Amino acid sequence: MHVVVLGGGYAGLTLTRELEKRVPTDANLELTLVNDSPDHLVQHELHRVLRRPELANAITVSLPSVLDRATVRVARVEAIDRERQTIRLSDGTLSYDIAAVCLGAQTATHGLEGVREHAIPFKRLTDAFAVRTRAREALREHDEPQFVVCGAGLSGIQVAGELAALVRERHGSNATAVPSVTLLEQLDTVAPQFDSHFQRAVTAALESAGVTVRTGTAVTRVTPSAVGLESDEQLPAECVVWTGGIRGTDALGRERPTVGPALELDERTFLLGDAARMADAEGEAVPASAQSAIQAAQALAPTIAHLASEDRDASEERNRNSGEKPVLASTSVNFAFDSPGWVVSVGDDAVAQVGSSVLTGRGARLLKIGVRLRYLAAIGATDRAAVLAREEVNHRLPFEFDRES
Ligand SMILES: Cc1cc2nc3c(=O)[nH]c(=O)nc-3n(C[C@H](O)[C@H](O)[C@H](O)COP(=O)(O)OP(=O)(O)OC[C@H]3O[C@@H](n4cnc5c(N)ncnc54)[C@H](O)[C@@H]3O)c2cc1C
Structure with a gap:
């Protein structure tokens, strides 16, 4: 067979x-x-x-x-x-x-004008490197570059959080520098398919990372320097990431x-x-x-x-x-999705939902690290898990202890 x-x-x-x-x-x-x-x-x-x-x-x-x-x-x-x-x-x-x-x-552009030409999707490594390059160029070439992420699902949330952290790193330890990252979502909430307490916690984490969250905001077009909204507003943007749906x-x-x-x-x-x-x-x-x-x-x-x-x-x-198609026994698949919870990172922070509880701060960050390592171990990529574990210990944990002790 x-x-x-x-x-x-x-x-x-x-x-x-x-x-x-x-x-x-x-x-x-x-x-x-x-x-x-x-x-x-x-x-x-x-x-x-x-x-x-x-x-x-x-x-x-x-x-x-x-x-x-x-x-x-x-x-x-x-x-x-x-x-x-x-x-x-x-x-x-x-x-x-x-x-x-x-x-x-695949990424769905919904036939919107300019999305394919001027926005970068976020599914492959080449996409991540393209966004990184454009973001760094924007930071080099503009005093206050504007970043816009379209679509507030799991990928858009985490990309917006990461871009905000990138802007902050660029401004060094100047905590007053407000990242100019806007996250747009046409539905009424971020993380539309998830529980409302998770949605609220994710919104709060994004906002405290300096991301401007605009829900109920539909994009109509993207140009080389702006994102056009249904309200006719033109949102200036040097770097646009498109995570606005899948096909x-x-x-x-x-x-x-x-x-x-x-x-x-x-x-x-x-x-x-x-x-x-x-x-x-x-x-x-x-x-x-x-x-x-x-x-x-x-x-x-x-x-x-x-x-x-x-x-x-x-x-x-x-x-x-006998010229007939072989008949297989009737199948017995009975997929029932049962989620133990969700965890997303927002820059160096994270938000986790475990059952009906929502965690933020160190607990959520540690959960996110656990998910990473457990998945790599589960697919047999123990060498990659070891690299990531080393990296977390070297870079993240001392930082966590410094910040919270
Ligand atoms: C930035 C980001 C963050 C995310 N965060 C989370 C998260 O925190 N939690 C979570 O649960 N999900 C998250 N997701 C979503 C998750 O990654 C996807 O839902 C998941 O990848 C779907 O798995 P899949 O096996 O169906 O498809 P994929 O993982 O996309 O696998 C499809 C495979 O098929 C290959 N392929 C595609 N087309 C062809 C073709 N024509 N011929 C041959 N090969 C082909 C691709 O190369 C790929 O290897 C995130 C996604 C992104 C982009």
Whole structure:
């Protein structure tokens, strides 16, 4: 049986590693992971590269180094033909018995004028370096450069916090220098998919970091020097970051199809992570996040492992000979998202929600460090976890103790 996992992000890498663990080595399993880069990017730490470019290596994990039995194929997925069970890649085709589509999402510009040309998205390392370069140029060339981040989801919040910290670092210890960073959100609150007490705590943390938070504010266009708002106001901006939404991958016609708890497009093709609009049994949307992508992969793995472990060659062969499509046992995936909480950084600060409690300050910062290290250890990137742990001890902890003792 050939199981193909498309995309080596949170969902794809977690699923592939789970299958390596769960399927007995003597089972008839061929496992292929297709990704457009040889590396897995720890996206939920990407914003940190804005101030600390040296962290780029620590959040880039070579896929072959953390996989054992799977073949890593570095290629771009161009189209999925579910009828023929084939995938068109940039360098050929691949046929599958079971496919799990974990291709993540692309940045949505909603067709707004100037966004593609003048704003920088924030999904890849190249994006983070582009923002860093533009921000530093702006700080060099203007006395009071204006930074605008559009979209106050998990990425926009953390990028705005990091830019504010970058501006403060530039002004040295001059605590009165107010960073000129504005975070725009068209909905009525930051972190729109999260609990209201988390939203309030995140807003407070952003504001105390010097970020101007403007909710209920829709962007209509971006020019080389300003962000145009629905109210006709022109917000001057030397550096605009666009985190204003996501769309589906080109390989799925730019759509994010909705999947329920079974995570299936059909009985042989599964869809999970940001590539899908995942909904729970009540039809409630699950937030697009690393956390939900990982949990969905963990929920799907036992079913695929079960199918792959069964000796179904004989029945498949029989069905093939009779010209019919082999029938797989009905699936039993029942994904129910259960979040233990959330933690975001806001510059050197952090806000965490654990159950119904909200933490800020040292407790939240330590939680964020824990999440970082636990994830890297969970995907087998213990060398990267060690680098980050060393870095936290050398740079963050003495700072924490100085500030709070
Ligand atoms: C700055 C930032 C901060 C964030 N903070 C948090 C946070 O604190 N908590 C949280 O839970 N989430 C956070 N997120 C969101 C989280 O990173 C995403 O929700 C998560 O990455 C989704 O996982 P995924 O596996 O679906 O997709 P991805 O991780 O995006 O993986 C998709 C993979 O598919 C590959 N790929 C894409 N298209 C193709 C193609 N056509 N062919 C081949 N390969 C392809 C990509 O290279 C990638 O490896 C943050 C995101 C950002 C950008």
